[in-house]
Amino acid sequence: MVRRAASDDEGRRPTTIRDVAAHAGVSVATVSRILSGTYPSAPATRGKVMKAVRELDYVANANARGLAGASSRSVAIIVNSVISPHYAHVAQGVQTQAALEGKLCIIGTTGGDPERELATVQLMRQEHAECVILVGNVVADEAYRERMGEYARALAAAGSQLVLCGRPALGPDVPALVVEYDNTGGAYAITSHLLSAGHRRILFLGRRDGYTTPDARIAGYRAALADHRVPHDPDLELEGTMERHEGYRMIRERLAAGARDFTAVFAGNDLLAAGARQALREHGLRVPDEVSMAGFDDLPTAADIDLTTVHVPHEELGRTAVRLALERRQDRSGMNAHVMLGTHIIVRDSVRPLRGPSR
Amino acid sequence: MVRRAASDDEGRRPTTIRDVAAHAGVSVATVSRILSGTYPSAPATRGKVMKAVRELDYVANANARGLAGASSRSVAIIVNSVISPHYAHVAQGVQTQAALEGKLCIIGTTGGDPERELATVQLMRQEHAECVILVGNVVADEAYRERMGEYARALAAAGSQLVLCGRPALGPDVPALVVEYDNTGGAYAITSHLLSAGHRRILFLGRRDGYTTPDARIAGYRAALADHRVPHDPDLELEGTMERHEGYRMIRERLAAGARDFTAVFAGNDLLAAGARQALREHGLRVPDEVSMAGFDDLPTAADIDLTTVHVPHEELGRTAVRLALERRQDRSGMNAHVMLGTHIIVRDSVRPLRGPSR
DSSP: OOOOGGGGGGTOOOOOOOHHHHHHTOOOHHHHHHTTTTTOOOOHHHHHHHHHHTTTTTOOHHHHHHHHHHGGEEEEEEESSSSHHHHHHHHHHHHHHHHHTTTTEEOOOTTOOOOHHHHHHHHHHHTTSSOOEESSSSBOHHHHHHHHHHHHHHHHHTTTEEEEEESOOOOOTTTEEEEOOOHHHHHHHHHHHHHHHHHOEEEHHHHHHHHTHHHHHHHHHHHHHTHHHOOOOOOGGEOOOOOOOHHHHHHHHHHHTTHHHHHHEESHHHHHHHHHHHHHHHHTTTTTTEEEEOOSSSOOHHHHHHHEEOOOHHHHHHHHHHHHHHHHHHSOOOOOOOEEEEEEEOSSSSSSOOSSSSO | OOOOGGGGGGOOOOHHHHHHHHHTTSSSHHHHHHTOSOOOOOHHHHHHHHHHHHTTTOOOHHHHHHHTTTTGGGEEEEESSSHHHHHHHHHHHHHHHHTTTTTTTEEETTTTTTHHHHHHHHHHHTTTOOOOOEESSBBBBBHHHHHHHHHHHHHHHHTTEEEEEEEEEOOOOOOOOEEOHHHHHHHHHHHHHHTTTTTEEEEEEHHHHHHHHHHHHHHHHHHHHHHOOOOGGGGEEOOSSSSSHHHHHHHHHHHHSOOOOSSSEEESSSHHHHHHHHHHHHHHHHTTOOOEESBBOOOOHHTTTTTTTEEEEHHHHHHHHHHHHHHHHHOSSOOTOEEEEEEEOOOOOOOOOOOOOOO
């Protein structure tokens, strides 16, 4: 393995991969394969090599790391949090494709803090990640675009590649790949599905002005209302973040406020739907008998609660991000390619035709 | 940011953090803070520093990285997969504690492949992670213990620290911290809960001999049966992995085989319970009216399906792992401390008292 790089500056001749091979009595190629960890090897052989590495306190320096493939053996994905199943499934796609390409997958988490994001991008660059994939919902303001531009240029200069996943493009002059999915189209389709069942008073859960994902979804909701000639009522758009407990809170507050002035709920994602469903149930309102409900994402939760929702190709987003980035490293053209993946409705058992006129 | 370390070997004087500070017209401390990413900084200042870093193509070499805090700014967690909510919630705890300690959190995924695990541990060591946390279910055979011993010694030699999370201890001579939770006690308690409701024919889902987590859970199930004088029937222990679709498969196959010879199901985790519940529903059997069910983990899915389950302190496992590891770095004593966190039942609405004698 490696001694702290700092000790390279203390004048000792660094141990080379050849020393390790000689000490272990195996070939340099074998040591390289075992250290790169991308090929199977006999436990006994690995044991000998690891013993030599430990006894010589081997430094995988830049050259040895090159031999060992370490300087080009990982892809990186950076997300706010991994307990969001949306992010986790994209990360799973990245891991799957990375494994197919013989790469490791490392994930950085930021908790949504730009300073931590910056530090994490640097860490991934120091690790020579072949690509750095940034995922998800953001406020796409000037500071954001400037920051992403810096990342894109800095990574490109290091022979790496920035990929924005589920985020808007930055413009033709920025060397970033973009892999998006159709938020607005999916929201339009599922809102139309509720409207076609006769619903007119449809709550939208998770409005958050300025954030790219909820903005794109509420745009689809509004467009569908307009095309069905249903007047837009801002009072039906409930604000909050995209977490389960927020869906619970929004419905609790709405029902506590008095009369039930809606017949259907379009939750901005499946987690909001799960929380909202629980609040409705505690209020004696069953889905779909008393209230129809639709979600967004098609995460496992949606299957558990029989939720009609919009399928987002999470794993395909991650796989596509890795595949595009590694292709671009072969062929430096089209460094700012832009891919949009489709979304579609999954019909389960959470929507009923409205009987009688809605209020 | 950093130039590829390889170019250090080309004889150029590496740019220092002082050059960057001078070029940006700020203090070294400011550059250090901004590069370490662990303190807030004004966007304008960060912009100036990032511009200087880019224009000088700054190499954060070992010393500069020391100044920048990079050589001790991350904690690492390695899991099979991040779409398993069990792993994701432990990782979330690691991220939370890392943020409190001003560290970054990086996650490596292995897909359960020992070669990828080895390569990922190395990558984390090369990145000078302060600790490397390995999580979850394994086959604790000789090869495993040998491999973990190698990791523990190699990481300790690099000033890092191996932490095993939800895995058995390796013995007093191995410098690894262990943070476990009580699988057997939780399984004993929830099985007793089903027995106290009058159930005698209780299916166990997820038997997988040799794997530490299912072995520990089925041990609790068997101990509770024995203490309640209920004869052990191996035919009630259904084999499979811990994924949702496996729970669906096990129940489907059991019901297809003919007579329903059970009144309750103890699923080895909540995902198995969710899949099993769907298979029961498709067969016209409702939970809890016709079949009682209990799970394990207390993941969000359990709340969605009103499942009585065993609470596992996932985030506390992650937080404790980081806290212990960073404390041990101050005080090198007790390098192989062993912590066991408790588990307890969460009662929801999936268990009913059995009416009449069980068949």
